[in-house]
Amino acid sequence: GQQLNQSPQSMFIQEGEDVSMNCTSSSIFNTWLWYKQDPGEGPVLLIALYKAGELTSNGRLTAQFGITRKDSFLNISASIPSDVGIYFCAGNQGAQKLVFGQGTRLTINP
Amino acid sequence: NAGVTQTPKFQVLKTGQSMTLQCAQDMNHEYMSWYRQDPGMGLRLIHYSVGAGITDQGEVPNGYNVSRSTTEDFPLRLLSAAPSQTSVYFCASSYLAGASNEQFFGPGTRLTVL
Numbered sequence: 244g245q246q247l248n249q250s251p252q253s254m255f256i257q258e259g260e261d262v263s264m265n266c267t268s269s270s271i272f273n274t275w276l277w278y279k280q281d282p283g284e285g286p287v288l289l290i291a292l293y294k295a296g297e298l299t300s301n302g303r304l305t306a307q308f309g310i311t312r313k314d315s316f317l318n319i320s321a322s323i324p325s326d327v328g329i330y331f332c333a334g335n336q337g338a339q340k341l342v343f344g345q346g347t348r349l350t351i352n353p
Numbered sequence: 354n355a356g357v358t359q360t361p362k363f364q365v366l367k368t369g370q371s372m373t374l375q376c377a378q379d380m381n382h383e384y385m386s387w388y389r390q391d392p393g394m395g396l397r398l399i400h401y402s403v404g405a406g407i408t409d410q411g412e413v414p415n416g417y418n419v420s421r422s423t424t425e426d427f428p429l430r431l432l433s434a435a436p437s438q439t440s441v442y443f444c445a446s447s448y449l450a451g452a453s454n455e456q457f458f459g460p461g462t463r464l465t466v467l
Contacts, residue, residue: 246395274454285357285443285458286396331395335454339384339403340411343395 249332249344256322257352264330264347265316272334275308275315276341280329289330290317319349327351354379357459359444365465366434374429374462376444383449385427386411386456387419389440396443402427403449434466 249266256262266275274293278286290301292308292315299306305318315334319326332344360375378385386401388411398411402421416438418430427446431438441463445456 249395252393276455278458283460285445285460287458288455291455333396339401339449339454340398341386341396341454341456343388343397345393345395 247332247334247342247344249347251347252345253348253350255350255352258322258324260322262319262322262326262349263316264332265314266332266334266344267314268334268342269313270334270336271312272342273312273337274335275306276333276335277304277306277315277317278331278333280331280346282328286331322349322351324351324353356380357444357446357457359442359459359462361462362460363463365467366431367467368435370434371430371432372434374431374442374444374464376427376429376459377425378427378444378446378457379425380446380457381424382446382457383424384454384456385421385444385446387417387427387429388443388445389413389438390443390461391440399429399442434464436466438464439466440464 247266277289280286290306295312296310297308303320329346331346333341357378387399388396400419402408443461444459447456
C-alpha cells in the first residue's frame with residue numbers, strides 16, 4: 244500500500260535542543276497532518292496543513308506543507324521532557340483515507 | 354464529551370476465536386475508521402465508514418468485518434483470530450465536511466492472539 248517516508252525513525256536529544264523531522268511521498272496530498280502519540284495512548288492531532296507552502300505554528304511547534312505537495316516537515320523548538328513520544332505525519336488525498344508515516348520516536352535526555 | 358471510547362483495553366485470544374472490538378463516539382462525527390498499529394509500520398487503515406449504513410475497505414481489510422448501524426458506534430469484528438492479527442487497534446472519528454480529515458483517536462485496544 245501507499246506509504247509516507249518519515250525520517251528520522253528515532254531521535255535522541257538533550258533538553259532544550261531543537262528538533263526537526265520530515266515526511267516525503269511520491270504522491271501529491273491535499274492535506275498534511277502531524278500527530279503525537281504518548282505511550283499507551285492514541286495519537287493526538289498537533290497541526291493540520293491545507294495549502295501548499297503553508298507554514299503553521301502551534302506554540303513551540305512549526306510545520307510546513309511543501310510547495311510540491313509531496314512533503315512536509317515539523318520543527319519543535321526548545322524541547323522539554325513532555326515532548327517525548329512518537330510523532331506521525333499523515334496525508335490525505337481527498338478520498339477520506341489517511342496515509343500515515345512510520346513515525347519518529349523522540350527521546351529527550353534531561 | 355467522552356470523545357472516542359474503545360473497549361476492551363486489553364484482550365488475549367486463542368487462534369480461531371472470534372471477538373468484537375467496540376468503538377463509540379459522542380461528537381456526532383459522520384466519519385469513523387479502524388486502524389492497526391504494528392512496530393515500524395505506522396498506522397494502517399482497516400475499514401472506514403462515512404455514515405450509518407455505509408462502510409468501505411481500507412488498506413488491510415482481510416480478516417475483519419465492520420458495520421455501522423448508528424452514527425455513534427462502529428464495531429470491528431474478528432471472525433477467526435490469527436496470530437498475525439496481534440496488534441494495537443485504534444478507532445478514530447471526524448467530520449466529513451471540508452478538505453480536512455482531522456481524526457480524533459480512541460485510546461486503543463491491545464490484542465494478542467496466541
